[in-house]
Amino acid sequence: MSYTEDHIVLPEGSIEKQTTTLNLGPTHPATHGVFQNILEMDGERIINAESTVGYIHRAFEKLAERRPLYQITPITDRLNYCSSPINNMGWHVTCEKLLGVTTPKRVDYLRIIIMELARISDHLICNSIVGVDTGAYSGFLYLMQYRELIYEIYEEVCGSRLTTNIGRIGGFERNFTNTAFEKLEKFLKEYPRVLKEFENLFTRNRIFIDRTVGVGAITAERALSYGYTGPNLRSAGVDYDVRVHSPYCSYEDIDFTIPVGKTGDCYDKFLVRNEEMWQSLHIIRQAYAKVQAFTGAASEVYHADVPAYYLPEKKDVYTKMEALIYHFKIIMGETEIPVGEVYCSVEGANGELGYYLVSDGGRTPFRLHFRRPCFIYYQSYPELIKDSMLSDAVVCMSSLNLIAGELDA
């Protein structure tokens, strides 16, 4: 029987109050972002909760209506900033779909490598933060050095680390250097051992199991109704993954499995994310082998041959007439953009990240809407934590993988 049924509810308008109102957030260290929850507590139990979001709303959708396609990429960085490359690639894929650009296979595989690295870096943060919130700080510090290595790979490819602005419409800004591949090999060699150790620290840990099993559980039916996607949906037992359902960037060439959970509780979410990291490693190895298999001129390809949309190399801009013209047109947003509506989605680290782009042929989108997965599933939070203890609410929040930047757009 539910705890709230036992609770004595005072008549409406009563001056007596037997519950405590508690603010969890907006700047609570355990919310890992700017989230406010007004909890109605009876002792340690939560009987009601109300979420307030929007503290860091930056009007991205409005800004995008004033920017040419290229200038929107830096906006997408700031959605889910734990895995910016996935957002960037998702945006490029959306533009390519609208413009009818097909990318060479080598570009696709390089993109897969970068996106899966981003997925690993996102999942390792989420899982180790769940560890921190249940009292195990060391796993977080231990994994962090491998996020650092992933960031070094980004840096080698695009020059920046957190808000990456990686890639271009049609490909990458430059070819991967040998150092990038060396760092990738180092990562592939060392990370499995560390991840295994991290796994050993948690999966059969009595304290961790007690804190997470049954906490924040949700049925598959409710999860679908709430619009859950990504690892949160899969932990409830629904094997929906955009990489398989609507493949982009040649994911159809890669062999991998989708881990699913059963109960949707924090423990299952942890296990699903953990297994996804192993799968991502498996995907990166395959994609890397495919990249290495290219020989001759094909092994130097890093962008599609679409001069009208792909920003030319700077040295060509100074020496070649066409490159100068295209550079000017692209930077000033004077490229021809077809009229149309396109919805395109990628499997972000926390769910289906969708872009709904309405183009009227002008230099900027007429309307751009981001389907932000955590905005959609966060609304289930009051339901997840109802009847539970305050400390469970904290674990539940961190295991949902909420990123304030994405949620508030």
Added chain:
Amino acid sequence: MALTNEVVQQKLTEKFGDQLTAWAETYGMLSFAAPKDLNLKILQYLFDDEVLQFRFLTDICGVHYPDRSGEELAVVYHLHNLADNVRLRFKVFTDITKPDVYSATALYAGANWMERETYDFYGVNFTGHPNLKRVLNVDEMDYFPLRKEYPLEDQSRIDKDDEMFGR
């Protein structure tokens, strides 16, 4: 038999006749426009029908078309049939002076915040919504910022020549 866009269009036309207009298939996704009073009936039919099974609400968002007089605001629904992996988009248009559209919250729990967001930015009044208030902007805001009448840049600036660059 795998569900195709033709089957979806045929079944919807059988059910709702020529009330559904602007059929199009762009970039592989079927889309159409519907009268705003029918939005819940369509969602319910798409949800319940044994063949169609569009049971996952991907997204709800608004669009403002200032040039379409009498139907300036559009509410766009993206649905997904996860079993057959078919996506669908439809729009309902509403008058900006009386933007009332039925709420889908009874059918989809996830529609709650999506509709609040659409209300927040476009002022679409979802009738039947349990808690229709602003979600991302401050409660005191008295306008709907994504409507096209609010230009992003300061219009008094003269250093940017809009005739050459920009709308």
